[in-house]
Amino acid sequence: MTAASTPAVPTRAWHLARPGRLLRLELRRNPMLWMVPLLAALFWYGVYRPCLANPPLWVLRAATIQSHALLIFAPLLAGVAAWTGSREGRRHTVDLVSITALPRWAAQLAAWAATAAWAEAVYLGGTAVVYGITAHQATWGGPLWWPIAVGAVGVAAACAVGYAAGALLPGRFTAPLAAVLVFVALGAGAIWIEHNGSYAQIWPLNVQGPFPDDSYGVFYPFLPDLAIAQLMLLGGVMAAALGALGLASARGGRWLRGLAAWLTVAGVAAAAAAIGLAGTARVEAHGIVIPALHDAASDRPVSYTPVCARSAVPVCLQPAYAAMLPDVTATLGPVLDEITGVPGAPVRVTQVAVTSMQAHEPGNGIAFGGPVLSGHPVTLLLPLSGLTLAGEGNTTAAQFSQQLRTQDAAILDALVGLASPVGPQSGSSGAVIVPADLSPGAAAQHAIVSAMAKVAGLELGEDQIGRQSAGQRGTGPPPGPQAGSPSSASRLAAAERFAALPAAARHAWLVTHLAALRAGRVTLSEIP
Amino acid sequence: MTAIGISQPAPGAAVGQRVRPARRRGPGLRLARLYLVSRRVLTCLLVLAAAGIALRIALHWLPRTGVAARQLPLTIEAGAAAAIGVTTRSPFGEPEDTAGPWVRWLRLAVSLALAGAAFGALAAGAAGQHLADGTLGLLRDLGGFTGLALLTAALIGGGLAWIGPLAYVAVTLPALDGPWATPWTWAARPPHDRGAAICAGLVFASGLALLTARGARAPDSALETALRVYPSFRARTDYGYPAVCRAVCRPRPSSFRNSRNCRRRKLSRPE
Numbered sequence: 001m002t003a004a005s006t007p008a009v010p011t012r013a014w015h016l017a018r019p020g021r022l023l024r025l026e027l028r029r030n031p032m033l034w035m036v037p038l039l040a041a042l043f044w045y046g047v048y049r050p051c052l053a054n055p056p057l058w059v060l061r062a063a064t065i066q067s068h069a070l071l072i073f074a075p076l077l078a079g080v081a082a083w084t085g086s087r088e089g090r091r092h093t094v095d096l097v098s099i100t101a102l103p104r105w106a107a108q109l110a111a112w113a114a115t116a117a118w119a120e121a122v123y124l125g126g127t128a129v130v131y132g133i134t135a136h137q138a139t140w141g142g143p144l145w146w147p148i149a150v151g152a153v154g155v156a157a158a159c160a161v162g163y164a165a166g167a168l169l170p171g172r173f174t175a176p177l178a179a180v181l182v183f184v185a186l187g188a189g190a191i192w193i194e195h196n197g198s199y200a201q202i203w204p205l206n207v208q209g210p211f212p213d214d215s216y217g218v219f220y221p222f223l224p225d226l227a228i229a230q231l232m233l234l235g236g237v238m239a240a241a242l243g244a245l246g247l248a249s250a251r252g253g254r255w256l257r258g259l260a261a262w263l264t265v266a267g268v269a270a271a272a273a274a275i276g277l278a279g280t281a282r283v284e285a286h287g288i289v290i291p292a293l294h295d296a297a298s299d300r301p302v303s304y305t306p307v308c309a310r311s312a313v314p315v316c317l318q319p320a321y322a323a324m325l326p327d328v329t330a331t332l333g334p335v336l337d338e339i340t341g342v343p344g345a346p347v348r349v350t351q352v353a354v355t356s357m358q359a360h361e362p363g364n365g366i367a368f369g370g371p372v373l374s375g376h377p378v379t380l381l382l383p384l385s386g387l388t389l390a391g392e393g394n395t396t397a398a399q400f401s402q403q404l405r406t407q408d409a410a411i412l413d414a415l416v417g418l419a420s421p422v423g424p425q426s427g428s429s430g431a432v433i434v435p436a437d438l439s440p441g442a443a444a445q446h447a448i449v450s451a452m453a454k455v456a457g458l459e460l461g462e463d464q465i466g467r468q469s470a471g472q473r474g475t476g477p478p479p480g481p482q483a484g485s486p487s488s489a490s491r492l493a494a495a496e497r498f499a500a501l502p503a504a505a506r507h508a509w510l511v512t513h514l515a516a517l518r519a520g521r522v523t524l525s526e527i528p
Numbered sequence: 529m530t531a532i533g534i535s536q537p538a539p540g541a542a543v544g545q546r547v548r549p550a551r552r553r554g555p556g557l558r559l560a561r562l563y564l565v566s567r568r569v570l571t572c573l574l575v576l577a578a579a580g581i582a583l584r585i586a587l588h589w590l591p592r593t594g595v596a597a598r599q600l601p602l603t604i605e606a607g608a609a610a611a612i613g614v615t616t617r618s619p620f621g622e623p624e625d626t627a628g629p630w631v632r633w634l635r636l637a638v639s640l641a642l643a644g645a646a647f648g649a650l651a652a653g654a655a656g657q658h659l660a661d662g663t664l665g666l667l668r669d670l671g672g673f674t675g676l677a678l679l680t681a682a683l684i685g686g687g688l689a690w691i692g693p694l695a696y697v698a699v700t701l702p703a704l705d706g707p708w709a710t711p712w713t714w715a716a717r718p719p720h721d722r723g724a725a726i727c728a729g730l731v732f733a734s735g736l737a738l739l740t741a742r743g744a745r746a747p748d749s750a751l752e753t754a755l756r757v758y759p760s761f762r763a764r765t766d767y768g769y770p771a772v773c774r775a776v777c778r779p780r781p782s783s784f785r786n787s788r789n790c791r792r793r794k795l796s797r798p799e
Contacts, residue, residue, distance in 0.1 A: 046699070179690060
């Protein structure tokens with residue numbers, strides 16, 4: 001057989017077939033293929049298990065996938081991609097492969113695409129498994145795609161950065177250094193975000209800034225502003241890294257180098273724009289808002305039909321929290337039973353998003369308000385955001401109930417008029433400021449709260465009275481009123497007296513005197 | 529053509545130019561020098577020094593408590609161990625082992641020396657700063673990471689030795705803020721945990737022993753092993769049969785020759 005007898009291949013088909021065949025070859029021979037079992041094991045260990053340890057809320061699991069998968073995958077992917085990219089350099093075959101008909105850049109892009117494809121297969125396959133299980137377990141809502149998209153682009157970007165490092169600086173140390181540098185960069189982001197509340201929000205592991213994972217995307221739509229900026233950053237980094245490969249390739253012609261230069265500049269510009277946009281981010285009640293990317297439609301609340309428990313005072317929760325309804329009802333029940341029928345007492349408990357929120361400067365921390373009595377007839381607006389839910393991490397149902405008991409105290413505070421809208425933990429120090437010497441009216445309010453808490457089975461210290469949502473995140477241990485203050489002993493005595501009364505007598509006294517008690521016109525001596 | 533006369537000067541060589549005899553050095557010293565050069569030990573020392581500087585910079589900015597205070601130093605320690613692991617890669621592969629018994633002692637000595645240098649560099653970087661686990665914890669974690677790197681080098685190849693310590697760091701991250709008690713997550717245990725120290729020491733000793741005895745695995749033999757372990761993969765992948773494997777695995781194992789894929793190819797191939 002001679003070259004003259006070689007069948008002619010149509011030029012256009014040949015041009016289209018070459019990259020596809022190259023990609024197929026790279027897919028079969030890529031080192032990432034051998035990493036798939038390790039990556040799958042790491043996904044199971046570092047993403048799947050933590051996801052399923054959380055309650056079946058879509059937002060909780062989506063946030064876990066984005067942050068955990070990127071932290072675990074990105075360094076290893078960068079290392080393996082660097083190993084792939086340095087293949088020709090390590091084997092001293094750069095000159096050999098540079099004389100092939102296909103531009104070098106195209107061959108490198110095919111190798112990167114194969115590397116990224118295997119990594120994406122593991123990431124997206126694992127995500128599909130987690131989402132499939134969540135679809136069976138979740139009682140409300142649907143999958144969130146923005147965090148998944150950030151993770152997917154982050155995976156591709158890690159491969160691009162690693163591949164570019166390997167191709168441009170081939171050597172035995174390139175792969176480990178690329179992996180460690182990506183690891184350190186991701187770790188350093190956590191420190192950066194501690195010191196800077198605005199630009200650092202762009203950190204790819206950051207889902208919604210300082211918000212706990214269950215405090216957004218349930219009552220209001222998930223705000224995609226930050227995710228869009230992160231996609232811009234990661235996409236820009238990926239484009240710049242791949243463009244730099246084309247710039248470094250000696251062959252390919254002017255137009256190919258021009259394309260590579262354009263891609264590099266566009267990538268750098270996109271990344272810079274994303275960081276600039278993150279600098280304008282502000283923490284609002286339902287997530288991070290970037291004005292230039294914000295869609296006003298995201299501010300409308302999500303409609304839902306609450307699930308309610310049949311009790312004397314109905315307790316209604318958002319359907320995503322339906323599994324926690326028995327715990328919430330059982331924990332709030334004793335206090336609600338104690339105050340049922342009292343004027344100003346709630347006739348219904350409704351879960352709400354966030355009653356109030358205060359950001360701590362320099363922007364890395366927020367405090368949520370506690371329950372609020374509102375409306376006519378009075379409804380208790382109960383936010384569960386900020387509490388560690390049962391099943392979240394290692395939190396047991398008993399620990400969740402323990403946190404809710406602090407809400408009981410807040411309900412009593414609100415009933416007797418001790419609570420403030422934002423809660424006493426507001427302030428940069430997070431400390432509760434309780435005067436050592438209470439006014440006579442406030443002392444009576446404290447005594448009544450102590451007594452009713454004792455009757456309801458709550459073991460509240462003096463420091464937990466008058467403190468709203470004390471058990472929530474981001475609050476430090478507050479100093480209570482000084483034990484040696486002149487009114488302390490008399491307060492305790494009044495509380496003991498009131499708790500010792502029969503239930504009917506207590507109820508009757510509250511019905512008659514609650515208005516005066518709330519106005520601060522009742523003194524300790526007037527408590528029976 | 530014979531070898532006769534090969535030791536004679538070339539006909540074109542300048543007459544009267546004296547051929548300087550090669551200076552005789554101690555063969556052991558020369559072997560050691562060539563070994564160090566072939567392993568890029570100098571570059572490794574530079575990487576270790578850079579790791580010490582990086583640790584110092586990180587400790588300056590890190591908070592004194594919390595997960596980040598432990599995570600970043602651990603990552604840098606794993607990076608130093610990974611650098612030690614990739615120095616074990618031999619450019620000559622298995623033929624090097626036939627050169628003599630001294631190579632394995634060189635492997636042992638160089639690995640120990642680099643581990644010591646890594647500890648020195650990182651301890652110097654942490655001097656005067658607050659390292660969450662202290663110098664004892666640094667010694668334990670670095671020893672364990674280095675053992676993992678050496679084990680990985682012996683099992684899958686020196687070039688990929690970094691995978692072991694870095695994958696282990698990824699596994700350890702959830703343990704840093706979780707109630708983990710197993711000593712095998714030694715990096716997440718307190719510095720005075722005896723079980724964790726024993727586990728890290730065992731890993732270091734076994735990595736060092738395996739690398740000393742067998743050396744870093746050559747990449748081609750790793751592929752051959754993988755294909756031996758997964759014969760079904762080998763049978764499926766031909767047309768298939770990777771070109772690199774054709775070069776490495778010749779003659780093809782009987783399992784492949786008898787495989788259905790191979791028979792099909794024979795049948796379909798025109799005589």
